[in-house]
Amino acid sequence: MTNDPSGFYDHAMDALDRVREHYPQLPDQMRTIRSSVPALVSRISAQILDGVGTYAATGERRREVVETAVLEGVGLFVDLLEGLPVACDRVDEVFRRMGGSAESRGPAGIDLIRAASQVATTSAWHELRQAADELGLPPEAIGSLGDVLFAFLQHLVDQVDVGFNASRNTRDPEVIRRRLAEAVLRGAPADDVRAIAVAAAWPLPAKCVVVSADLVRPRLPIAPADDRRVLCRVTERYVSMIVDASQSEAAVEALGALPITGPIAMSWPVPTDEAHHAARWTRRAIRLSRQGLIASAEVIDCANYRSALWLHADPALGRGICDEVLAPLMREKPYVRAGLAETLLLWLRSRASAPALANVLKVHDQTVRRRMRRLKVDFASALADPDQRMTLLMVLEAVTPVWLTEAGRASHLGHPQVADALAAADADADALYSSAHERV
Known part of the structure; x- marks a missing residue:
């Protein structure tokens, strides 16, 4: 088995191992029905397309997506029943991509997938009971397999939700602005920064200023700055903001409204691709101020202490x-x-x-x-x-x-x-x- 961050597959395989202890013939019986998997996939897919009205009116592309999802899910479940090694991350990724695709169509997209999953659950449970009856499995075994089936299908639905939320977050303006702040302050490649800046609708200034301050207490959750001119990055212990050099007062004002302690340090204007250096200077200025190595002030203008910042770097x-x-x-x-x-x-x-x-x-x-x-x-x-x-x-x-x-x-x-x-x-x-x- 490959990557299983949720631990679901380990749990499912343990449950199936217990079933196989009581019914050791189960793997052999599953192998006998593997040849019928294509027909099973077709039946479940047809019921989904018929059972979800919007799907019924869509074209061949939607049919292919549904059949692929059903095929991957059925194939993985049969592998689990046989006790074979499973490529769970590949199948999970199929369903996460479905969730991401659904997000682009708005709330209706995820609602359709959830409706389809309900049809799939009903259909799969019917098919499992029918196959178990034909194989002569007792009711206890069918009940145990049903528990694993329902948990398995819910896990796949969870992957859809993961993909949906991840895709939505990439479009959330506040999330994009946080990504931009992170990229600028870690010195990410210029092309990456420009691409995120376009998505964030935040024009990259020719010169920017970075202001920083310590939080009142570590890991204090704070809301992002309301001022759209300001990019904000919050770490466990401090806050840094980036703003056009001509609007440095806006950043100082926005930072002052947050639960900070001690002085605010403000860099001198620098090109945006040097903002990560400016952030480092502001953090050093705050540290030197606390150590009494530079004059204390409500707002420390780093431009007045370039020599101290340089000399105390090492x-x-x-x-x-x-x-x-x-x-x-x-x-x-x-x-x-x-x-x-x-x-x-x-x-x-x-x-x-x-x-x-x-x-x-x-x-x-x-x-x-x-x-x-x-x-x-x-x-x-x-x-x-x-x-x-x-x-x-x-x-x-x-x-x-x-x-x-x-x-x-x-x-x-x-x-x-x-x-x-x-x-x-x-x-x-x-x-x-x-x-x-x-x-x-």
């Missing part, structure tokens, strides 16, 4: 890069190191003056000047080379928040008005210089 590699690039700072005590790193990072971001940096850092101008003189000596070669300067900036972006937290220092990096404050301070300094120059 912690061991990240530590090696950090030790190499920031070697002059690694000799300092944590508190001093954090202050120097924050100063250098803000300067690399803005190239602001000492008064502007001092205003943001809440320190004296001379403190900033002293730090910068030292930093420009320690990192002279890196600051002189554009590539090294970019690497220095990326590493500082990733590790400075961690160092500030470890040293117990307040961070000024995530303040939303940092850039404005730096610009304003520089503007004030320019104004004071101009005023003094005019007075001179």
